[in-house]
Amino acid sequence: MSLFDTHWDAIVIGTGMGGGTIGRALAEAGQKVLFVEQGPSGYRAEENGLSETFVPEARVARGLWPTPLHVTLDGVETAFYAALGAGVGGSSVFYAATLERPERHDLDELPDRAHPTGGWPVGFDQMAPWYAAAAQTYRVYGTPDPLGPEPIPLRDPPPLSDVESALMRSLTAAGLHPYHAHTGIERLPDCANCLGRKCPRACKMDGRSAGVEPALAAGAALLDNAQVTRLASNGDSIAHVEVRHDGQTRRLTATRYILAGGALGSPRLLLASANENWPNGLANRSGLVGRNLMFHVNEMFALWPPRGTKGLAATKAISLRDFYHAGGQRLGTVQAMGIRASYGEIVHYMNLMLARSRFGRVKGLSQLTRIPAALAHRLFGSAQIFVGLMEDMPYPENRVTYDPAQPDRLSVDYTIHDELRDRRAAFRRAIRKGFRGHRRVFLGLSPELNYGHPCGTLRFGSDPRASVLRPDCRAHDVDNLWVADASFMPTSMGVNPSLTIAANALRVADSIVKGAS
Known part of the structure; x- marks a missing residue:
């Protein structure tokens, strides 16, 4: 029997952190699970990072989202390639494996x-x-956060490098509380520490290695190169999924449907599934599908190790929460990015900032970043790149948009509110004061949204008028629809969302299994 002729217990749309995790949990519980992934399954030996190539077919072959993200930011529209994946493992195969738990507040x-x-x-x-x-x-x-009273099970980390040890000592001497960042890597023999790029082995724990692959071993199935175009509903339930596969439109059926296409893709699919019963989009009786979009705000800065430190290897091992909640304000964590201030990295990030600015459409301007990047490289030398990850807040007007005339277009509308600008200024002041005595320089002027961390567009809650999902992440208005990606989050928190996505996916899987038994 083919995949299209089978009636599944659960169809999981998307194979990233949430989709891979929930699919594995359901498959290991004996559920008949089908993953549907827009991109290719690829080959295990592939190793590539994020790329600025603009050829859609080349991007898909690399596991990247094929088209630009169109962003209207404070009324100015730009388009660029965000850090989004389209292959087995989704965006998680490119993440830096940072898996930090949030705080109680x-x-x-x-x-x-x-x-x-x-x-x-x-x-x-x-x-x-x-x-x-x-x-x-x-x-x-x-290692445990010295400022965190809540324990979490952690494996012992690898030894620190000379650069990491020197920075740990100097930051501690300055009165800060650094700890070894919480990282999801198995560290098999000859581990290449593939942070920020696709790992050819099963070392890095992402939606593929810790989710889809174990799920397939437990009996799940995978349909790749299949774009879900519509969820066909029959009143308050989904009747089938429509997919484009091998140039044809086909149908898939299941008892339960689980959206895990990310906080941009999942609401867009619901908006694209409008019909006479759901004129504003499936499951959108509240009018909140796609709204309350949040990102984090990146505060990048270069930090020099103490003079005389041996070794130039980039560090990803250091994190600290001294400014997580400071001065009565919700700020965020600070962590090493795992990159040095090298020429290539400077060019890459300068071009990203350029693409997101109002000058992004000027042809040839990106070539001019090479000169200041070369000067910056000589200036920065052995500096490490750190980022302050500041919490974003939910506003209904910040949203995923959908145009039926351009169904494949991924687009958002976002306004930077004054309170975010004020908190961002407070965050910079806190970093400047906390790192006093260290050579460091901020790398941005205006607020820099982290487009790799979208969340909040299908928020969960108890009131169907103020949320899209129930507390168990089942849709208020559609009986057989669940969500298992970052869309469910009411707030963005002050840490990377990956561990929260995985934890919630396990929680939702447990409720589904118990409900089915």
Whole structure:
């Protein structure tokens, strides 16, 4: 029987962090699971990073999203290639394996730390066992945060390099509290530490190696190169999925449908699935599908190790939360990015900033970044790149947009609010003060959104008028639809979202299995 003739227990649309995790959990529980992935399965030996190539076929072959992301930012439209994947493992195959757990105030309303939404419908204590399970599934190593009272199971990290040791000592001497960043790498023999690029082996724990591949071993199936174009609904339930595969439109059926196409792709698919019963998009009785879009705000800076430090290897091992919540404001974590201020990296990031600016459409301008990049490389020398990852807030007008005349176009509309600008200025002041005595320089002027961390566009909650999903991430309005990606998050938190996505996917899988039994 073919994949199209089979009735599945669950069809998982997307194979990234959320899709891979929930699909594995369901398959290992005995469910008949089909992954549907827009991109190719590729070959295990492939190794490539993010690329600025503009040929759609070449991008898809590399596991990258084929088309630019169109962003209207404060009324100015630009288009560029965001850090989004389109292949087995989704965007997670390119991530830097940072798997940090948020703090209690990220999820809960506390007496001394008010929550922007009054708190998540599933609080920190309810999520804690799922964070622990996700940390074990993704083989997370690191050391405890000295400022964090909440324990989390961690594997012992590898030894620090000379650069890392020197920075740890100097940051501690400055009164900061660095720790070995929480990282999901198995560290098999001859591990190449593939951070920021696709790993040819099973070392890096991503949606492919820790999700899809174990799920396939447990009996799940995979349909790749299949673009889901529509969820066909029959009243308040989904009847089938329509996919484009091998040039044909085909149908797939299941008892349950799980969206895991990311916080940009999942709401876009629901908006594209409008019909006479759902004129504003499937599951959109609240009008919130695609809204409350959040990113993080990157505050990148170059930091020099103490003079005389041996070795030039880039560090990804250092993280600190001294500015996570400071001066009564929700700021964020600071972590090493795993790159040095080399010429190539400087050119790459300068071109990214250029593409996202109002000058991005000027042809040939990107070539001019080579001269300042060469000067910066000589200036920075052995500097390491760090980033402050600042929490974003949900606003209904920040949203994923959909144009039926351009169904394949990925687009968002985003306004930078004054409170974000104010918190960003406070974050910079805190970093400047905290790193006093260290040679460092900020690498940006205006707020830089982290387009690799979209979240919040299908928020969960108890009130169907103010949320798209129930607390178990089942749609309020569609009986057989669940979501297992970053769309569910009411707030963006002050850490990378990957561990939260995985933990929530395990929680949702558990509720589905218990409901099916």
